């Protein structure tokens with residue numbers, strides 16, 4: 615019974631927390647994704663800030679007195695829907711498209727905004743990636759930067775910060791102004807950073823700098839008094855597959871995400887120190903049930919890939 619009460623208290627606390635971000639749904643698809651969750655939806659966080667979820671993916675949109683900044687267009691289909699919906703929300707021109715990183719699953723489909731004269735902004739290394747490995751669906755940036763960049767559209771602005779390689783070699787941290795929300799593509803998805811991560815086996819995850827990346831992001835959040843984090847992916851709430859559509863939450867999720875990586879790296883290191891052969895480490899950690907209770911949505915196959923990736927990093931430094 616006490617357990618039940620505690621669970622209820624916890625749930626009401628969570629509801630209260632998410633309510634404090636005042637999300638208003640302004641549009642949604644008629645088509646279901648699964649259960650009650652629709653294929654896409656648009657939420658409003660303030661007069662200047664909107665979030666668009668399309669399937670499991672999300673981007674943010676800033677509407678200022680001088681125009682609109684769209685971030686990651688996601689796919690041609692998603693971008694077309696977002697474009698139609700933005701026309702209903704505002705008559706301001708779409709002036710900029712800002713890219714969070716270089717992965718095609720987040721940055722495809724920008725042509726519909728290019729056709730309206732939008733200027734595209736990305737970190738310089740993203741452009742390099744797209745020159746080496748182009749996709750016909752990715753519009754190349756008109757403007758690139760090295761460390762920091764700020765796009766202003768009157769009373770609203772998007773700040774972009776590069777803290778070195780992380781999830782790929784050009785991911786940046788977005789900070790919205792004046793609302794002060796942070797967005798970090800693919801990681802730090804509220805409500806909880808201890809979720810099973812997306813893309814556990816990605817070849818271009820720079821493990822050697824990941825922890826430092828999140829420490830920089832944590833320090834940015836403190837310095838800029840960030841109000842919260844908008845997740846770039848739909849995430850789990852406590853139970854595996856108990857998916858929550860609205861993913862705006864506390865900046866604590868950045869620290870949790872750092873802890874997640876610190877923890878998995880520590881467990882692989884421990885197995886190596888105990889003399890387990892590198893080849894056998896993934897199987898060994900799964901068999902021992904390591905982190906099974908700590909990671910929400912723990913997925914054996916994904917964890918094996920992640921452990922293998924971390925083992926390689928600890929052996930080679932890459």
Ligand SMILES: [Zn+2]
Pocket residue numbers: 715717720781799800
């Ligand atoms: Zn990615």
